Amino acid sequence: MEIMIMLIAVSTMVALIFLVGFIWSARKGQFDDLVTPAVRILDEDS
């Protein structure tokens, strides 16, 4: 059962990486406009 400790530690680390990534993208303003990027993907590359 000791393996659980290591599993928890590793998974927590991975989860924290994602959390940090989320916070970084929120602070960068990637969540400010959710509508327009969805529309832009259908345009041709200029």
Place this chain on the structure above:
Amino acid sequence: MVEDSKRVQVQVLRTDDQWEIMQNPAFEEAFVKYRDQARVQYVFLIPSIHCRACVWLLEKLPSWVEGVSWARVNLDQGLLEVEAMPREGQFVDLVRHLDRLGYSPDLHPTKNRGDGSSLELRRQWMMTGVAGFCFGNVMLFSFPEYLGGEALGDGFENVFRWLCLIFALPTFFYSSSSIFRSAFLSFKEWKPSVDIPIALGIIVLFVWSCTSVILGRGTPYFDSLCGLVFFLLVGRSYQRKSFTHLVFERDNHRFFPLSLSVIRKGKREAIPLSELKCSDHYFLKSGGLVPVRSHLVKGEGVFDFRMVTGETEPQLKHVEERVHAGGIQRGGEILLEAEEDLDESELVRMWGGGEERPSRREEILDRISGVFTLVILSLSGFTFYWHGMDGEALHRACAILIVACPCALALSAPLTLGKAIRALADRGCFVRYGAMIETLAETDHVVFDKTGTLTHIDRMSGEWSEKPLGSSIEPLLALIQQSGHPVAQSLKVALEDMRSNTQTSPEDSVEHFMEHPGKGMEAMVAGKKVRVGSRVWISGQAGSGVCLELDGEIVGVYNPRSLLRDGILDSLESLKEDGVGLSLLSGDHNRDEELLRGYLSAEEMHFECSPEVKARKIREKVEAGKRVAMVGDGLNDSLAMKSSHLGIAVPLEDGCFAPNSDVIIQESELRRLHEFRKFCRLAVRNIWVCLTISLLYNMLGFILAFSGRISPMVCAVLMPISALTILIYSVGWTGLLAKRFFGRGQ
């Protein structure tokens, strides 16, 4: 599929003064988001942005305008961000190009340029994200607790409990901070707020669970804590997603001119409106709005005061005569002298400032939450007492506090009202805040303005008191077609109806066409002199009616009438059937009284009311205990709307201006007013149903807690289920209700 956002097309015509103002660097700064040596970023509010094609077109701006590096559109807010080289004239060039493309930027100063609110939004995103992260992890780590705890051996049980505690810390200290702040502020002012029982619940859960883990006995409820906070934040995000904000973004300033031509030191120059001072001499062209009380210095003034008094007949003013603020010049260019500073202008007083409106944010739930808190606290105290006031009793008392789920309290109103606002917006009725749905539902008296509200402002009907002979129709039509005046339009239709159908448009030549505002128009058609205008102007006699004159002889007399909006009388009838009182307050003359008799009693129709009189009459009704809604179309109704409980604006064609209004209804949808009101009543009833459902959950929880059968598993199941039920019911049922009630809608 991206839905088209609700926008109103704004026609912007720029004057020379405006182009001159734009070259002023101080003016430009208001639109600069960022500036350094190498680049400058502008932010423009462009009301015409409404769809994907707009995004595509505007983001191609770099290929059309020199010096532009990139352009980015925010479709939701109607903003365009442009980065360009910081060269002189760049700003003016951009505006010129945008105008030419048909996407005129709104250059009026506003407080809302997007920057302040985006910081707040980001913070809320992060709080919700962190809460979700913690919720997921805590639920996972709570599994051993659900499964009894012994399955993993002694030491491990503790490990998981501590993990739950650690992961709950961000939720408690970070994600709940906005709830705590709001609850504390309400508590300080002793005002009931829905955040108080929620904050209480969160604190109790946290403290109880922490002591459980630290002391090693009892059961922690971190999963319920994190779940509660997460669901609440998600519910609030949904509520925050505003579907109508741009419609209400317009404020008074949009109606003022951007700049004025004044005479300073003997020279003519353009200044921003804010710099207008008493005694300044300023020019006003056709279509210009008089910003402050002034008197005429030079020129012939023909003023349309319908914005201020509702009167549609233009007034003629001579030199030295006083002109009140709010009039629109319909003649040529004139020179006026300002009699007051801009801040003291009558308009500013009437549209902005003045008495504070009674608070609009009060929601039903705030009132209930006070009761809720007290009931829970007393039940908890009672449980403690009942079970002998020992450790076990304390456990059960706390269980009551824990299981009392304020989820429904916090979620049902915002979700239902949010959905209701959206449903109404899809059908042309825009409500500013959720609380106003409640106000509309409770309305039992509606006051109407007449001109522009019940009647069309750009179309008229009419009848002949003297019909012209067939031979004179052609030259008359030739003249009338030159004008865009509503009376001319209606005359045109009336004349066209009279002639034989094989004829096409008149081919007679029209020369020397002249339109005299307030009087009439004239021209030479195929060598004959044709005149159409007021009786006074044509014949010199007093009297009403529009005379048509050909070669000096009156060949016809026409009486124009206001045209009531389609279906509005049926709507009035339905409102009366629903028990709603009706009255009419108009600034216009009483010439259309007969149209409305039968729907409105004579006592309830008042004409030639000034804005102050309207406001007073509404206050009388309010004091008599009625919940009054005022329906109006213009600035002359703004004072009256402030006195009512609910201001409903029907926007003028010139643009969506809604002073002090809480609801905007598109003119084509005004006839559905009775439907909108009924829908609001049903939506409010929905909230009560949600509360009842939540009450049942709470009672169940109370019974379990009282009898000691509560466990983390039970809590963890009960809470999400009740939250989910509320969510499905409030959003789903309201949506279904809207579909069934309104039919296919738009």
